[in-house]
Amino acid sequence: MTIAVAGAGAFGTALAITLARAGRDVTIWGRDPEAMAEARQSGRMPRLAKAPLPDTLKITADAAIFGDARVVLLAVPAQKLGGFLSDHATALAGKPLVACCKGIDLATLTGPSGVIAQRVSSATAAILTGPSFADDIAIGLPTALTLACRDSAAGETLQEQLTTPTLRLYRTTDVAGAELGGALKNVIAIACGACIGAGLGQSARAALMTRGFAEMVRIATQLGAEADTLAGLSGLGDLALTCTSDLSRNYRYGVALGQGQSFDAGVTVEGAATALAMTQLGAQHGLDLPVTTVVNALVQGDQTVAEALQSLLSRPLKEE
Ligand SMILES: NC(=O)C1=CN([C@@H]2O[C@H](COP(=O)(O)OP(=O)(O)OC[C@H]3O[C@@H](n4cnc5c(N)ncnc54)[C@H](O)[C@@H]3O)[C@@H](O)[C@H]2O)C=CC1
Numbered sequence: 149m150t151i152a153v154a155g156a157g158a159f160g161t162a163l164a165i166t167l168a169r170a171g172r173d174v175t176i177w178g179r180d181p182e183a184m185a186e187a188r189q190s191g192r193m194p195r196l197a198k199a200p201l202p203d204t205l206k207i208t209a210d211a212a213i214f215g216d217a218r219v220v221l222l223a224v225p226a227q228k229l230g231g232f233l234s235d236h237a238t239a240l241a242g243k244p245l246v247a248c249c250k251g252i253d254l255a256t257l258t259g260p261s262g263v264i265a266q267r268v269s270s271a272t273a274a275i276l277t278g279p280s281f282a283d284d285i286a287i288g289l290p291t292a293l294t295l296a297c298r299d300s301a302a303g304e305t306l307q308e309q310l311t312t313p314t315l316r317l318y319r320t321t322d323v324a325g326a327e328l329g330g331a332l333k334n335v336i337a338i339a340c341g342a343c344i345g346a347g348l349g350q351s352a353r354a355a356l357m358t359r360g361f362a363e364m365v366r367i368a369t370q371l372g373a374e375a376d377t378l379a380g381l382s383g384l385g386d387l388a389l390t391c392t393s394d395l396s397r398n399y400r401y402g403v404a405l406g407q408g409q410s411f412d413a414g415v416t417v418e419g420a421a422t423a424l425a426m427t428q429l430g431a432q433h434g435l436d437l438p439v440t441t442v443v444n445a446l447v448q449g450d451q452t453v454a455e456a457l458q459s460l461l462s463r464p465l466k467e468e
């Protein structure tokens with residue numbers, strides 16, 4: 149059974165490594181033929197150079213592999229997912245497609261499962277999400293993630309196919325909960341980074357994490373998710389990791405915002421576009437999104453950290 153991993157960035161590479169190491173038949177696809185030839189030669193992928201690629205892992209830039217794959221993991225950034233799926237829609241038709249990206253698509257204001265449904269309607273959409281840095285997975289540290297699929301039988305099969313001795317997958321049919329948890333925690337991580345970067349302290353960060361989590365649950369349940377899913381790996385679990393670690397790009401981006409520094413535009417920071425998408429979606433649905441709104445204003449350069457803080461602290465007093 150061939151597993152294809154689409155996207156040869158840090159996360160796609162980490163997943164391909166753990167699956168290949170567990171004896172699965174895996175091919176990783178990257179869009180740049182030269183980079184893939186170089187990776188075959190060097191045994192390393194540039195975005196995850198720390199970890200050697202197993203000899204059994206196949207590396208290609210030939211999209212023909214998607215037609216042969218039984219399962220395709222989609223590890224391209226959330227804002228690139230729609231374009232990727234349209235480019236390869238024929239080869240991907242009817243397959244289980246597991247979105248490994250975390251974000252809300254700005255063009256459609258939907259999560260990855262909605263993007264899959266729109267672009268490859270015959271596919272079985274699943275989501276793989278939760279607390280895990282690519283480096284940790286790649287070097288074989290223990291990690292636990294959520295695999296969400298509306299079709300519970302298909303979800304069970306994917307859970308077995310994608311679990312490895314060090315990567316433990318839990319299963320749910322709550323796709324909305326899993327993908328919203330993964331997308332929204334990045335926005336809160338930017339807020340927490342900005343808080344620490346601006347020197348506002350760890351007490352303020354704990355408050356932001358907690359009120360941010362309340363906001364995540366409120367948004368997600370209004371959009372059809374189950375609150376329990378948000379309390380699991382894909383929500384609270386990933387929030388805890390991302391808001392407290394400087395290994396997180398979203399957190400580091402927030403720190404840079406808080407310090408008034410620039411940030412490398414080549415780094416994938418999913419929470420920036422998601423803050424904008426959620427602000428737009430919140431306006432459509434009449435949602436109260438105080439943290440997301442200030443993160444979006446910071447990202448867009450419409451507010452300073454001092455103004456963002458003031459707008460959060462001056463909100464009317466309320467019950468917790
Ligand atoms: N790095 C990590 O620790 C984790 C990342 N994720 C998620 O995985 C997703 C991907 O992130 P990373 O791999 O870390 O990013 P990355 O920046 O390391 O790699 C992104 C890859 O996508 C490729 N790409 C971009 N546009 C493309 C397109 N149109 N077609 C084909 N390939 C394209 C790039 O060439 C690059 O290789 C994100 O949504 C992220 O939130 C999830 C868990 C952990």
Ligand SMILES: O=C(CO)COP(=O)(O)O
Binds near residue numbers: 279280281334397418
């Ligand atoms: O999603 C992640 C950890 O679960 C990776 O976080 P960053 O995208 O912020 O690096």
